[in-house]
Structure formats: C-alpha cells, structure tokens
Amino acid sequence: MGLRLSTLNVHYGQTVAVSDVDLEIADGEVLALLGPSGCGKSTLLRAVAGLERAHSGTVQWDGADLADVPVHQRGFGLVFQDGQLFPHRDVAGNVAFGLRMRGADKKAQAERVAELLDLVGLPGYGSRRTTELSGGEQQRVALARALAPRPKLLLLDEPLSALDRALREQLAADLAVLLRRAGATALLVTHDHDEAFALADRIALMRKGKIVQTGTPEEVWHHPADPDIAAFFGRTKTTSAEPVRCPHCGSEVFKSPEPRLHPSLTTPNLPE
Amino acid sequence: MRGTKALLGVGAVVPLLFLVVFFAWPVAAILGLGLSESGVGAVLADPQTWELVAFTLGQAAASTVVALLAGLPVAYLLARCAVRGRALVRLIVTIPFVLPTLVVGMAFRSTFGDGGVVAIVLANAFFNVAVVARTVGGLWANLDRRAEDAARALGASRWRAFTSVTLPALAPAIGSALAVVFLFCATSFGVVLVLGGSEYRTLETEIYLRTVQLLDLPGAAALSLLQLVAVVGALLVGAIARRKRETALALRSRTETARRPEGAEWIVVAAAVIVVVLLLLPVFSLISQSLSTRDGWSLAGYAALAGDAARSTLGVSGLDAALNSLRTAFDATLLAMVLGVLAAVVLSQLRRRRGRLAEAMDMALMLPLGVSAVTVGFGYLVTMDALPGDLRSSPILVPFAQALVVMPLIVRTVLPVLRAIDDRLRQAAATLGASPLRVWREVDLPFVGRSLLAAAGFGYVVALGEFGATSFLVRPDAPTLPVAISRLISRPGELNVQMAYASCVLLMIVTVAAVALIERVRVGTEALGEF
Numbered sequence: 069m070g071l072r073l074s075t076l077n078v079h080y081g082q083t084v085a086v087s088d089v090d091l092e093i094a095d096g097e098v099l100a101l102l103g104p105s106g107c108g109k110s111t112l113l114r115a116v117a118g119l120e121r122a123h124s125g126t127v128q129w130d131g132a133d134l135a136d137v138p139v140h141q142r143g144f145g146l147v148f149q150d151g152q153l154f155p156h157r158d159v160a161g162n163v164a165f166g167l168r169m170r171g172a173d174k175k176a177q178a179e180r181v182a183e184l185l186d187l188v189g190l191p192g193y194g195s196r197r198t199t200e201l202s203g204g205e206q207q208r209v210a211l212a213r214a215l216a217p218r219p220k221l222l223l224l225d226e227p228l229s230a231l232d233r234a235l236r237e238q239l240a241a242d243l244a245v246l247l248r249r250a251g252a253t254a255l256l257v258t259h260d261h262d263e264a265f266a267l268a269d270r271i272a273l274m275r276k277g278k279i280v281q282t283g284t285p286e287e288v289w290h291h292p293a294d295p296d297i298a299a300f301f302g303r304t305k306t307t308s309a310e311p312v313r314c315p316h317c318g319s320e321v322f323k324s325p326e327p328r329l330h331p332s333l334t335t336p337n338l339p340e
Numbered sequence: 341m342r343g344t345k346a347l348l349g350v351g352a353v354v355p356l357l358f359l360v361v362f363f364a365w366p367v368a369a370i371l372g373l374g375l376s377e378s379g380v381g382a383v384l385a386d387p388q389t390w391e392l393v394a395f396t397l398g399q400a401a402a403s404t405v406v407a408l409l410a411g412l413p414v415a416y417l418l419a420r421c422a423v424r425g426r427a428l429v430r431l432i433v434t435i436p437f438v439l440p441t442l443v444v445g446m447a448f449r450s451t452f453g454d455g456g457v458v459a460i461v462l463a464n465a466f467f468n469v470a471v472v473a474r475t476v477g478g479l480w481a482n483l484d485r486r487a488e489d490a491a492r493a494l495g496a497s498r499w500r501a502f503t504s505v506t507l508p509a510l511a512p513a514i515g516s517a518l519a520v521v522f523l524f525c526a527t528s529f530g531v532v533l534v535l536g537g538s539e540y541r542t543l544e545t546e547i548y549l550r551t552v553q554l555l556d557l558p559g560a561a562a563l564s565l566l567q568l569v570a571v572v573g574a575l576l577v578g579a580i581a582r583r584k585r586e587t588a589l590a591l592r593s594r595t596e597t598a599r600r601p602e603g604a605e606w607i608v609v610a611a612a613v614i615v616v617v618l619l620l621l622p623v624f625s626l627i628s629q630s631l632s633t634r635d636g637w638s639l640a641g642y643a644a645l646a647g648d649a650a651r652s653t654l655g656v657s658g659l660d661a662a663l664n665s666l667r668t669a670f671d672a673t674l675l676a677m678v679l680g681v682l683a684a685v686v687l688s689q690l691r692r693r694r695g696r697l698a699e700a701m702d703m704a705l706m707l708p709l710g711v712s713a714v715t716v717g718f719g720y721l722v723t724m725d726a727l728p729g730d731l732r733s734s735p736i737l738v739p740f741a742q743a744l745v746v747m748p749l750i751v752r753t754v755l756p757v758l759r760a761i762d763d764r765l766r767q768a769a770a771t772l773g774a775s776p777l778r779v780w781r782e783v784d785l786p787f788v789g790r791s792l793l794a795a796a797g798f799g800y801v802v803a804l805g806e807f808g809a810t811s812f813l814v815r816p817d818a819p820t821l822p823v824a825i826s827r828l829i830s831r832p833g834e835l836n837v838q839m840a841y842a843s844c845v846l847l848m849i850v851t852v853a854a855v856a857l858i859e860r861v862r863v864g865t866e867a868l869g870e871f
Contacts, residue, residue, distance in 0.1 A: 140770045140773050145772075148764050152764045169773035217772065
C-alpha cells in the first residue's frame with residue numbers, strides 16, 4: 069500500500085509545475101525524486117504534504133484520497149533544506165513539538181525526545197538553543213523533530229543541500245542507516261544524484277514536471293532512458309548517440325562507462 | 341487549506357467592517373452633506389481656498405525638510421555609532437513623536453511667545469524627527485557596511501562613499517519617512533490650532549473652524565475632499581517607496597554595523613547631540629512655565645487642577661480628567677490591538693497570494709491617519725443615530741474614534757515582523773500536526789509578542805493624546821486631558837493658563853513613562869517595526 073499518486077497535476081497560475089505524474093511508494097521504501105532545479109520535484113513534494121493544492125489527479129494513502137485532509141491531519145513528517153527549527157524553542161522543545169500537538173503526556177514526550185536525539189547522534193543536546201548548533205546538527209534535529217511523532221511518510225526536501233561537501237557525505241551515510249533503522253517510508257527530493265543514490269531504494273527522474281524514468285539506482289545509472297538523463301549524470305562525453313543492447317536484460321540502452329556509485333549503495337550492509 | 345481561507349475571511353471582515361462603519365460611512369456622510377448643497381464649486385473657485393492649500397502644503401514641505409535635516413544625523417548616531425547613551429538618545433527622540441499635539445503646541449507657545457509660521461514649522465518638525473530617525477535608522481542599522489568599505493577601498497572619500505553608496509541604499513526608507521512626515525505635517529491639527537491662531541490656518545484647522553464655528557458644511561466638505569486627494573497622493577508615494585525597500589538589500593544584523601566614530605564622523609555625532617538638546621528645550625520650557633507665576637515659582641497650577649478651581653472651569657477635577665483619559669485610551673488600545681493584529685495577519689497572508697488586494701487593503705488601513713480627525717468626529721455625530729441604541733451620546737464612541745487612529749500604528753509595527761517570518765516555519769509546524777490557529781499561537785505569536793507589546797504602548801500614548809476627534813465626541817461632563825487643556829487655554833485668567841500648563845506636564849509625564857517602558861521591552865529585539 070503506502071503512497072499513490074495518480075495523474076497528478078499541479079499548476080502555478082498558467083505554469084504547469086507537475087504534469088500527469090503517476091507514482092507509488094511502498095511501505096518502508098525510500099524513493100528519491102531526482103531532477104534539476106525547477107523541474108517541479110519540490111512542488112510535487114509540497115502537494116503530497118498538503119501545502120499545494122492539486123489541479124487534478126489524486127494523492128492517496130493506503131487507498132484513501134487525501135484531497136480533503138488538511139496538512140496538519142495528514143501525519144506526514146517534513147524536513148526542509150535548512151532545517152527551519154523554531155528559534156524560540158530549545159532542541160528538546162523542537163523535537164517534542166509534534167508530540168505536544170498530539171497531546172502526548174510530558175513523560176512520554178521526554179522519553180521519545182531522548183530516544184530520537186540518541187538516534188540522530190545528539191544525545192544530551194535537549195537543552196541547547198538551536199542557534200548554538202552547527203548546520204549539520206540543525207539538520208539532525210530537524211530530522212528528529214519530523215520523526216518524533218512517528219509519521220506515516222517522511223518528506224525530505226533537499227535535506228543535505230545546504231551543508232558543505234564533507235558534512236554532506238557523512239550525513240548522507242548516517243541518514244541512509246537511520247532511515248532503515250527507523251523503518252521509515254520516505255520521499256526524498258534532491259538535485260544531487262550522489263545523495264539520491266546513497267539514500268534511496270528507488271529513484272524517479274523528473275524533468276519539466278514529468279517523471280521520465282523510475283528504477284533502482286543501478287538501473288537508472290546503467291540504463292539512462294535517454295541522452296538527457298545521461299547528461300544529467302554528467303556523462304555527456306562518453307555517451308554515444310547510438311543505443312546498444314544491455315548485456316543484463318537485453319533492452320536498448322545508452323553505452324556508459326563504469327559508474328562511480330556511492331559505497332553505501334554497492335554494499336548495503338546496515339548495522340542492526 | 342479551506343479552513344485557513346475561512347479564518348482569513350473572518351479575519352479580514354472584522355477590521356474592514358469596523359473601517360466601513362466607523363470610518364468610511366461617517367466621512368462619506370460629511371462629504372455627501374457638503375456636496376448635496378452646491379457650495380463646493382464656490383469654495384473651489386475662491387482664491388482664498390487656494391491660498392489655504394498653498395499654505396498647508398508649504399508649511400508641510402518646510403516642516404518635512406527641517407525634520408529630515410534634523411533626523412538624519414540622529415539616525416546615523418542611532419544606527420552606526422557605538423557610543424554610550426544611545427538608548428537615552430533613542431528615548432529622547434521618541435518622546436516628541438508621541439507627545440499630544442496640543443502639548444507640543446503649548447510647549448512651543450511657551451518658547452516662542454505667540455507662535456507664527458516659524459513656530460508652526462519648527463513644532464511640526466519637532467514632532468516628526470523621531471519618524472525620520474527611526475525609519476531611516478532602522479534600515480541603516482541593518483545595512484551591510486561592507487558595500488561602503490568596498491567603495492572606500494576603491495578610493496572614495498568618506499563623503500563620496502556616503503553619497504554614492506549609502507544614500508541610494510537608504511533612499512527607500514527616506515522616501516517612506518518623507519511621505520509619512522509630510523502627511524502628518526499637512527494634517528497636523530493641535531499644533532496649528534494653538535500656534536496659528538486665526539491668522540495662520542491650514543486645511544485641517546479651517547475644516548474645524550467651518551464646521552464648528554461657521555457651520556459652513558459645504559465649505560468644510562469641499563476642503564475635506566481636497567485634503568483626501570492630497571492624502572491619497574502621499575500614501576501612494578509611501579507605498580511605492582515601501583515596495584522598493586522590499587527589493588533585495590544586503591541586510592546584516594545590527595550589532596555588526598555599529599562602530600566607534602572616527603575623524604569627521606564626530607561632526608555628525610555633534611550635530612545629532614545638538615538636535616537632541618534642541619528637542620529637549622520646549623519640554624523644559626513647558627515644565628518651567630507650569631511652575632512659574634507672577635509671584636515666582638509655585639505649584640499653584642497643579643493645586644488648582646486637583647481642586648475646586650478646575651471643577652468650576654471644567655466641571656470635573658483634573659484628576660478625574662486624567663483618569664478618564666487613561667480609561668478611554670485603554671479601551672481604544674485594546675480595540676485597536678484586536679483589529680490591527682487581525683488586519684496584519686490577513687495582510688501578511690494575502691501578500692503571497694494576492695499582491696494587489698493586499699496593497700489596496702494596506703492603504704485603506706492607513707487612510708484614517710490622513711483624514712481629518714475633525715471630519716471623522718463630526719461624521720460620527722451625523723451618522724451614529726442610525727445605529728441601534730443611539731450611540732451619539734454614548735461614551736463608547738470616543739475609544740472607537742481613537743482606535744481608528746491607533747490601528748494603523750499597530751498594523752505598521754506588527755506587519756513587518758509577520759512578513760519577516762519564514763513561511764516554511766509555519767509549514768513545518770503544520771506538518772507536525774498544528775492546526776492553523778495553533779500555528780499562529782506557536783509560531784507567529786512568540787515572534788510578534790514583544791513588538792506587539794511595544795505597539796500597544798505606542799498606541800496607548802497616541803490615544804491618550806488624541807484631540808481632533810475626541811473633542812467632538814466627548815461628553816461635556818467627562819473630558820479627557822487634551823480636551824481639558826484646550827478648554828483651559830480658551831478661557832481668560834492666569835490660573836486657567838497655569839492649569840493648562842500643569843495638565844500638559846501631567847500628560848507628558850504619563851507619556852514619557854509609557855515610552856520608557858516600551859523602550860525597555862524593545863531592548864534585545866530587532867526593531868523591525870516602522871515606528
């Protein structure tokens with residue numbers, strides 16, 4: 069079951085931001101929506117969250133249409149690119165926010181906050197002010213805040229893009245482990261294919277409001293559906309215009325050199 | 341999203357309904373009353389009318405220039421100089437702005453003897469130095485200093501860097517301040533009434549004279565129309581300036597931009613200090629006048645105010661008038677807070693969705709600042725009998741009229757803060773399960789809280805000093821302090837004048853106390869509001 073989008077269209081005035089998108093995310097699956105900036109992927113994510121209204125088509129969760137369910141009743145978690153922590157609350161206050169909205173009692177809140185701060189690797193940070201945190205720590209807190217009320221679906225909007233390179237790679241590896249450990253169903257939006265490959269079980273490539281290819285990271289890397297996707301992966305020079313037969317499956321693909329995949333993809337060993 | 345829309349709808353309807361019933365309707369009624377009798381053409385054809393217009397605009401322009409020249413050094417001092425006593429300067433500069441116009445008029449009369457054009461211009465400027473210093477200083481403090489440093493590194497002198505880099509960056513704030521100051525000066529009532537006498541009249545005082553003394557309604561209505569046109573023009577200029585300001589400027593937090601002045605910069609600091617001293621002169625003159633009699637220093641005025649002498653002139657003791665003032669202003673502030681915050685919330689939400697509508701509503705909310713308070717007050721008398729329970733004799737009308745003046749201040753203070761909140765913060769709260777109302781309580785309110793408190797304080801002192809509309813609506817047996825002052829100065833006799841000065845000092849003390857409290861509240865917060 070999980071999330072299902074059917075012929076979803078989202079318009080901004082005259083502009084069609086999302087066009088006839090069909091997409092499914094199974095329970096426990098992490099799907100990355102990958103594409104250049106302006107391709108409509110963030111709009112798609114906002115429509116799933118309930119922050120944008122669909123022009124036509126449906127967003128369903130476990131078969132139920134969400135059109136009339138407002139944002140705050142969808143039970144989805146959202147992590148922004150730059151955290152967007154509440155500056156007037158300390159770390160614990162931020163993480164507990166969703167629990168408070170659901171009326172959890174104080175003790176349950178405190179336990180869950182401690183548990184989440186452990187999970188994201190910031191034990192004992194509860195009483196710190198959010199302004200004292202580094203960028204990477206802020207993102208971890210934002211993640212803990214989104215995970216605390218046990219969301220049915222986690223929405224990640226470029227969660228690592230605001231960080232510098234070294235930190236990004238570190239946090240990407242951590243996040244991959246963390247998402248599996250939490251058993252989260254997640255929709256990740258990113259323009260960075262390294263990030264997508266490191267985190268996702270499945271990748272949907274998006275261009276000009278449409279989804280142009282879906283598949284596992286290996287499939288989309290080895291068999292980009294067209295030259296534009298190959299170019300998006302930075303493989304313009306070696307891509308021949310002539311399609312060739314794929315040695316694995318026999319379908320027509322574009323010839324590509326050896327991929328440089330992220331280690332966590334090639335060796336998906338998750339510490340339990 | 342549907343729930344949010346419904347909430348927004350309700351939020352928009354309440355303040356707009358208030359504006360329609362307690363502002364648009366009375367004003368329209370007065371205008372209609374005037375236009376229905378065919379006196380308008382005659383008034384417009386009368387050369388005397390145009391002399392009046394010329395004097396009104398001329399004195400407003402002169403006052404605005406003086407306020408700008410005096411305000412800029414102070415803005416520089418407040419924004420860019422790391423020197424001791426800045427908080428005190430900020431307090432002193434703010435006081436004149438919130439002093440009741442009548443008190444300012446009296447203060448200048450006690451300084452200049454009998455008034456005249458110079459006194460009018462200086463008094464209007466005195467009143468508005470704070471607007472320039474705060475509006476321009478607010479932007480200046482947050483302006484990235486590195487652009488200036490870059491210009492200096494490229495060989496520009498300090499003055500050249502100021503004129504070619506800083507001044508253009510400040511232009512939007514200066515434009516916005518000029519429009520507001522011009523508006524205040526063109527419609528200033530108490531100051532001109534006290535200092536101009538019958539010789540120097542502006543549109544505002546002429547409207548008052550024609551309605552109250554000459555009962556020339558068509559004439560008053562025609563003049564009100566003229567004034568309305570001028571006000572809308574000034575508001576448009578201000579709106580355009582504001583729009584420009586919202587285009588990208590490199591803003592920094594204010595602590596980074598203040599430095600210790602050096603070299604020629606001390607000249608500007610000295611100029612600012614001179615301005616501050618000049619601002620204090622009328623205040624001290626007022627205090628000394630209230631204490632001096634022909635027989636030397638005495639508290640006679642104060643004693644008379646508290647006792648039977650006041651009761652025989654005013655019908656109530658000075659203390660009762662003061663208490664009445666405090667109560668009325670409290671009601672007005674409460675009402676204006678509710679309406680103003682609602683309006684600000686709606687405006688901040690609307691701008692993202694419908695820019696035009698938001699701009700129109702923004703301007704509608706500012707209109708009460710510019711329309712003659714006298715017109716509004718008189719309009720109430722004409723229209724309010726149509727409402728159930730004949731409100732005309734009800735004491736409730738006074739806070740209503742005052743709330744009309746206070747509401748724009750609340751909106752202008754709260755709106756910038758609301759607009760500065762990243763909308764994604766609200767969205768984050770919503771995805772975590774907060775309903776739209778809860779989002780407002782958990783996210784917006786903590787941000788707005790302090791500035792709202794400051795705005796309420798300002799609103800309170802403005803309501804306290806409101807005179808134009810109040811003088812029409814107040815019941816004879818329950819005057820507010822400003823009304824009491826105007827009654828006292830219109831009576832002959834040294835003791836009455838003495839009591840008037842004493843009342844002014846009382847009103848000033850309350851005002852200063854309130855402002856000092858506000859400044860305490862503001863410490864530590866970024867002063868994002870425009871006032």
